[in-house]
Amino acid sequence: MKSPWSTYVQDTKLNTTEREELRARLLAYMEYHPYRVLVPQRVPFLERIMQRANAARMIASASMAVFIAIIATPFLAESANPGDLLYAVKTRVNEPLQGITLSTPEEKIAFEMKLLEKRVLETQLLVDTGTLSVQAEEDLSKNIKRHSGEIQKNIEEIATTNTEEAIYAKADLAAELTKTQDIVTAIVSDQPAESLKKAVTEAKDVAVELATVAATSSQEQVMGHVERELSRAYELRASLERKLSEEEVTEVARRFSRIEALLRGETPVALATSTEAASTTSASSSEMVVVQTFVAPEIATSTPPRASDDILTRIKTLITYLSNTALRQSVPKEEVIPETPAPEAVVETAPQPKAEATTTPEKATE
């Protein structure tokens, strides 16, 4: 509303300078105190409670799932076979945990030997059920190498304090792997399991070489042990005198003759000859057992180093063979090796014919 005084007051105003200065001061203030949009996060109380409850429930569920997975997985893995998803848990988690309380290298070696036998049994099982897949073969090969590697590592640990014991342990390992190779080769003879055979052979070769090298450096000590082990072998043979089959008698005689030849310092050619001679006289070999039980063969004083190196391994292999034979006589196979795998282990592979070694005529002549 225009008043009568308007005319007189219109000229009362800020001049340009004052206005500009005032505006500048105001803009500077606004720059230091900018306007910020405040969006109130007003969530209803009940909704907030529900949100927190949901979050807590999710965390609890996830934790329980993880807990169950951690607890249940090892149990489920125990029945896994090579090629199964949880097999790695069995071999990398469960088995190491079982050996966690072992403190000495000797105990660890014994434990790894048992695991090695377990691998052989698993191989037997897979072959029997026709489920030896490529993945299973790979798992077995890897684990056999790993076990032998662990044993060698522990042997080296023994060697730092007791050289003699380390030598014998190497020889034991070589013998064990030789036996393993024989068994696995027999088990998978009808299977295209070349990688498994190769893995076992390589492990055995390495072990034998290490045993040979170790024995070379301590020949006198080795010979003393050779005598003791040979006597033990003779005793074992005597105890199994009337329990061996014809083939087993022939095999045992062959091995003994080889060892004796090596002790006499004979060459490999000579060895072949003596082997044939020994194998043809099964009856006389039993007499030889009686004589040899009480009369140890003369150990050549000038036995070539290589022969004596090999002798200990051969004797230990022979002892293992005789021990297994004795075990087979007393314990049926079915009690040791499970005939059927766990249901989860059955995978779809091409059915393999079962190896019936004891009944086929071809197998008997080998």
Add this chain to the structure above:
Amino acid sequence: MSLLDLDIPSGSHQEDAFIAAFDEYNDALFRHAFFRLSDRERAIELVHDTYIQAWSYVCKGVAIGSYKSFLYKILNNRIIDEYRKQKSVSLDAMIDGDESDERYMTELHDHSHETLITSIDARHALEYLQDIPPQYREAVVLRYIDGLSPKEIAELIETTENVVSLRIHRGLKALKKILETKQ
């Protein structure tokens, strides 16, 4: 309706609206402060403080319906504070009688504002505004310099329309009396 009277939600709009309010009302506010205080420098400072305080309220999220009444309110309060600093006497004590007493309302009927304002020499009246009581001065300035209606003035100073009219009337009567005395 100008931009200043709209609800502006976003930040940049708030700043634009505020700057527009400065451009539109800075002279009017200065004029009001000048005639209330008769001190140019002090009037400029009060206008500056008024805008600063207004921006602070905006930043706090205060919803501003009308920048005009909002700015006048802040400025009026600052001027009252200024009076309190300058004079120790209560402003209410300077008022003649109880304004709420309806007996004083009869004055308005006998001597209307229009009659009084036309009988006063405006040019000389502006010189002697400082000599009338502050609350009368406030009402006269808001009415005849700022051009607000008695209703708007009542809303601004938080009183009734009748009180505003009475103060205007008494302010004009006091101005007339001073002019007659000077002449």
